[in-house]
């Protein structure tokens with residue numbers, strides 16, 4: 492019962508966090524947001540409320556009325572709109588950092604423009620449509636001495652860090668195989684034709700959207716990159732857009748990994764709704780970790796390494812001994828209700844993740860698309876001078 496109260500309390504406080512006041516004399520980091528994107532409240536606006544040293548100061552949307560309505564709803568001071576709205580926001584000298592939640596195919600152009608304007612950038616995942624564009628962005632950020640952080644938020648949650656620490660401690664021996672994925676039942680994401688996830692040029696596809704988490708987690712937990720893509724199965728939504736992808740990889744030291752993703756998993760037998768599947772299973776020489784397993788579905792395969800704040804349990808199996816751990820906070824940081832996005836803010840702008848990570852993840856995404864015959868999503872046609 493206490494875990495049910497804990498769950499309710501975490502959900503309540505994470506969606507309506509207690510406000511934090513800046514310490515006297517401090518100058519909070521001012522964010523500007525490019526686009527009134529659906530994810531912006533969850534990923535930035537709400538988590539910032541409990542951060543004493545950050546504030547969301549400005550919003551730009553292509554339509555000024557939309558930007559103004561968004562600003563009113565979220566208490567944002569400054570509004571930009573119209574065809575020059577994004578650039579005007581970037582040029583605002585009050586703004587220190589940009590949050591870029593534009594469609595994947597526009598990440599490159601607007602991140603380059605933000606960096607050119609001298610702003611740090613928190614960039615939504617996946618970093619862009621191609622590894623080449625991603626590399627250029629990180630090189631440019633470095634040359635400008637600015638922080639660019641790709642927002643794989645779950646990487647900052649204590650539960651995910653704890654699983655990694657258990658692996659690194661060696662108590663389970665070497666990693667032998669991993670299975671990581673993210674698949675949601677049909678109906679959970681908007682199926683409208685204008686959903687950016689179904690647009691090839693904008694960087695759509697299940698692998699870009701959800702498989703990118705699976706690939707990032709595979710690389711993180713194995714601390715390695717695939718040496719080859721062994722197999723790829725796509726189920727298509729439209730000619731170049733995968734609704735579902737399953738891929739398997741060989742990694743160094745005989746490690747094998749599989750990843751899966753599905754934007755709209757259909758009901759079984761046509762009527763039994765699928766369950767969300769956010770599994771991370773890491774098998775090691777001496778045991779097995781089932782990362783961030785759901786409290787609500789104990790002993791099942793349902794896990795939640797993507798959004799562990801709501802519920803998780805890390806199950807460590809060695810032989811026939813099981814132990815379960817939870818990690819909602821770090822020893823010296825956090826509150827149980829802090830979401831992965833809130834932890835991510837602690838890493839910005841002091842990026843905990845190396846730029847090479849983002850480039851490698853994009854390389855793996857592209858290699859799966861190439862092997863599966865769909866080809867990479869198109870690189871940006873924006874030319875940076």
Ligand SMILES: NC(=O)C1=CN([C@@H]2O[C@H](COP(=O)(O)OP(=O)(O)OC[C@H]3O[C@@H](n4cnc5c(N)ncnc54)[C@H](OP(=O)(O)O)[C@@H]3O)[C@@H](O)[C@H]2O)C=CC1
Pocket residue numbers: 525526527528529530531534551552553554557592593594595597615616617642644687693700
């Ligand atoms: N970290 C996370 O948990 C999540 C991350 N994401 C990532 O965030 C990004 C945005 O996703 P999401 O919020 O779901 O997407 P939305 O479609 O809600 O937002 C995208 C925004 O891009 C702007 N935009 C500019 N040009 C275009 C164009 N040509 N077509 C469509 N939109 C355009 C729109 O802004 P305007 O208001 O100016 O019209 C829109 O608000 C993606 O990179 C996605 O992968 C998404 C969900 C979860």
Ligand SMILES: O=C1OC[C@@H](O)[C@H](O)[C@H]1O
Pocket residue numbers: 675680700701
């Ligand atoms: O980043 C994401 O995380 C959760 C998914 O629902 C979403 O489609 C994706 O963009």
